[in-house]
Amino acid sequence: MKRLVWSIVLVVALAGSVVSLSAAQTGNGIDPEALIGQILMVEQDQSDAIRDLVFDAEYVEGEEKDGEFVEKVRFTKKVYVRYLADTALFHEEYLEYYKDGELQSDKERDKQAEERIEKKRKRNARDISFSMLQPFTPQWRDLYEISYEGVVDERGEGAVCHHFKVTALEKVDSLINGDFYFDAESFHLVRVDFSPAKLVKKAMFKLNDLSMSIAYAETADGYWLPRQFDVEGKGKAMFFIGVKFAGTEYYSNPVINGGIDDELFEVKDGL
Numbered sequence: 113m114k115r116l117v118w119s120i121v122l123v124v125a126l127a128g129s130v131v132s133l134s135a136a137q138t139g140n141g142i143d144p145e146a147l148i149g150q151i152l153m154v155e156q157d158q159s160d161a162i163r164d165l166v167f168d169a170e171y172v173e174g175e176e177k178d179g180e181f182v183e184k185v186r187f188t189k190k191v192y193v194r195y196l197a198d199t200a201l202f203h204e205e206y207l208e209y210y211k212d213g214e215l216q217s218d219k220e221r222d223k224q225a226e227e228r229i230e231k232k233r234k235r236n237a238r239d240i241s242f243s244m245l246q247p248f249t250p251q252w253r254d255l256y257e258i259s260y261e262g263v264v265d266e267r268g269e270g271a272v273c274h275h276f277k278v279t280a281l282e283k284v285d286s287l288i289n290g291d292f293y294f295d296a297e298s299f300h301l302v303r304v305d306f307s308p309a310k311l312v313k314k315a316m317f318k319l320n321d322l323s324m325s326i327a328y329a330e331t332a333d334g335y336w337l338p339r340q341f342d343v344e345g346k347g348k349a350m351f352f353i354g355v356k357f358a359g360t361e362y363y364s365n366p367v368i369n370g371g372i373d374d375e376l377f378e379v380k381d382g383l
Contacts, residue, residue: 144259151248152245159195164193164372165191165337166191166372187210187221190205191204200241200243209224244306247287247288248278255280262274263275271302278292286309288306288308291304301336302336307321307323327342337363339362339363339364343358344357344359
């Protein structure tokens with residue numbers, strides 16, 4: 113509660129500067145480094161207040177055909193995140209599996225879940241437990257070029273936002289390139305559109321394009337949490353057969369600091 117109060121005090125204290133920042137569409141008079149400092153302070157405040165999160169989630173996957181999205185599979189899940197000092201633990205529980213609109217058996221659901229969790233592990237794929245503000249932190253800043261693009265109101269879910277462009281200085285799969293949109297009043301991340309600085313290229317599979325986007329929303333308690341994760345990509349697999357995929361995961365009913373059983377994160381196969 114004290115940390116939440118401090119966030120409110122911080123926003124009030126900076127209210128005058130927020131007005132001037134929002135009015136300066138070209139970025140004139142804005143110190144990007146000071147703005148990043150404010151963003152990191154607000155993020156740290158929320159991180160200190162949240163020990164764990166549980167979401168209801170629904171993941172929908174399909175492909176574009178003739179300009180329209182066609183659903184192929186859908187999963188309902190429970191998503192669990194526990195935040196530690198320097199990392200986060202993630203677990204997802206698959207509840208239902210639909211293929212072409214039809215509910216599949218528990219056995220088939222578990223098979224699909226195991227395969228997807230293993231693919232995620234091998235590809236070192238990101239999820240909502242990953243700290244998207246990592247490029248802005250002192251430990252990682254030297255690996256990126258960060259430019260302030262000004263104030264925008266056409267992005268960020270209708271909010272007036274500060275726009276930063278992040279570019280990795282090296283093409284490695286542990287870094288990202290992206291556009292970040294921060295709410296001009298609260299300094300919280302509203303939306304990030306990003307992609308790996310280097311795409312997966314293996315003997316039997318090659319990614320030609322991979323783009324992701326995470327949208328955040330404010331809760332009644334004043335926290336900003338993920339509400340939607342979009343992914344879209346193109347590639348070639350096996351004997352140069354084209355692969356085109358798209359998926360969206362929706363998060364709802366967040367439970368903050370409700371407590372999570374330690375054993376949940378000890379299950380090796382993730383099921």
